[in-house]
Amino acid sequence: MSSTQALDHARAILATADAKLDKLRAIEPYLIDLSLRENPVGSNVGQTLRDKLGILPKLREFGFQNISLGTLDYAIPDELEVDDDFxxxxxxxHVDLTGCFAFTAMGIAATDGSFTPDPSQLKLKAYGVPNTVHEIYLSKQGMQGVYDFETLRRSLPVSIRWLHDNLRGDHGGPPRILINIVDGCDAFSSNLEQTCEILALLAQLPIEGMTFEDDRGTFLPFQVGAYVAVARSLLPPPFKILVHIHGGGGFENASVIEALLSGADGIWGGLPKRAAIIGHASIGELLANLSRIGNPHVQRYQMGELLPLATAFQWLDEKGPVPDDLPVLGHNAYRMTFSGFQQRRDRFMDLPPEAIGGRYGYRVCALISDPPVIAGRLAEVTxxxxxxxxxxxLQQMIRLMRRDLRTGRRIDYDKPDVLLELYARAKVFCGHHRPHTHATHHAIADASTEAK
Known part of the structure; x- marks a missing residue:
């Protein structure tokens, strides 16, 4: 292969990646926010009625048009939850519930033609919630002990009809219904024939679309993408397809991107990372990543408030800080350890913290931190x-950190008092060639006292 041919081949390969970026930029993501339910599910303390009343208007202000108020298909339905009170x-x-959803379970149609709505459906009607995500199970294991496939196939159209007959949707119209396959990835992987049969049935029913979950976060991104492609082949637009991906294996956000490229319209989830297991592909992360590639549709949200709002919600849910090393939303996500890592507005694929309401900080690491980072951290401290x-x-501080490690000393220089001590040692080595002003001297002394 000649050099010209090799270059043409390289360009052709990269053109496929560019085509995927163009597709992601064009997507107007369909999002259902679950900050009122998904995040407290994984919280040690949960949310009170007062908490929820404070969260709802903030979600509206941020720009969410679709908001889940909670889940009604929980175990022991006679023992109400805060979601019911809310x-x-x-x-x-008489709060305007336009665009609001609640999760419900399917009612059961008997062979004699009678229908028994699920308790969650009765609550949905009683509470006046206009729309629902209606949940079913489709894997063999998921259906076991709940219903058999024949019952599911018989009951689903009747249950949807009951919702249309008993709910007033947004502005008095029909309810918006999405069918969620809770064990969706399991169903596609282990019960494909019956899953496709149900999807074909959904294509004939008066619903807005379907969603499915990787509820343990164990399926790889290309598997999730394949399942979306199967669903899309049976549910063409305007049917919506959403996914909900937990973070069990650590590839949840990649799975969401793969789902979007394969034909999904969006996701449902909370704004922060916290979720039922160890996190999920959150709406906050998706919005940040779509913003990173220049998707114009995310600007309908208050992107400048994304980081502080998501962080505040997680603080509320956890009664404690967001994990420092969480991507995008964590404290250390935008604390530079080396100036070469700085993300800039004028560089492809970068998302500077200011774009989502944050700002850069600095974290001193013995092996890599350079003068701009060390000076930035000193400025934070003093x-x-x-x-x-x-x-x-600053250069001498780098030398001293290296020497300390070579002599076996493992020191956390990011701590304010330790950093100031290192700075003082470096000044001695430099012979005070450039002494501080009187004001600077006092500022460092005060910072040192406060650190101690």
Whole structure:
């Protein structure tokens, strides 16, 4: 292969990647926010009625048009949850519920033609919630002990008809119904024939679309993409297809991107990362990643508030901080350890923190941190401008960190008191060639006292 042919081949390969980026940029993501349910499910403490009443208007202000108020198909339905109290409060106080959903389970149609709605359906009607995500199971294991396939196939159209007959949707219209296959990835992988039969049935029913889950986060991205492609082949537009991916294996956001490329319209999930297991492909992360590639549709949301809002919600749910090393939303996600890692607005695929309401910080690491990072961290600790720290002293700090490690000393230089001690040592080595002003000296002394 000649060099010209090799270059043409390389361009052809990259053109496929560019085509995928163009597809992602064009998607107007269909999102159902679950910050009122998904996030507290994985929380140690949960949300109170007061918490939920404070969260709902913030979700509206951020720009969400589709919001799940909670789940009604939970175990022990006679023992109410805060979700019930919340929906009853909204109903009794005549709060506008346009675009609001609640999760429900399918009712059962008997062979004699009688139909028994699920308790969650009765609650949905009583609470006046206009739309629903209606849940079914389709894997052999998921259906076991709940219903058999014949019962599912017989009951699903009747259950959907009951919803249409008993709910007033947005602005008095028909309810918007999405069918969620809770064990969706399991169903596609182990019960494909019956799963496809149900999808073909859904194509004939008055619903907005379907969703499916990887509820343990164990399926690889290309598998999720394949399942979406199968669903799309049976449910062409305008049917919506959404996914919900948990973070068990660590590839949840990649799975969402693969799903979108394979024909999905969007996702449902919470704004923060917290979810039922160890996290999920959150709406916050998806919005950030679509913004990263230049998707214009995400600008309908208050992107400048994304980071502080998602962080505040997780603080509320956990009664504690967001994990430092969480991608995109964690404290360390935008604390530079080396200036070469800085993301910039003018560079392809970068998403600077200011784009989602954050700002850069600095974290000193012994092996890699360079003068801009060390000066930035000193500025954070002392409140002084970075120009107040001489370059020769910063360079000497790097040398001292290396020497300390070579002599077997493992020191956390990011701690304020330790960093200031290192700075003082470096100044001595430099012979005070560029002494601080009187004000700078006092600022460092005050910072050192406060750190101790």
């Amino acid at each position: 929906m009853m409060y909204l109903r009794d106080n 409140g002084l401008p970075t120009d107040d720290f001489p370059d020769d002293v």
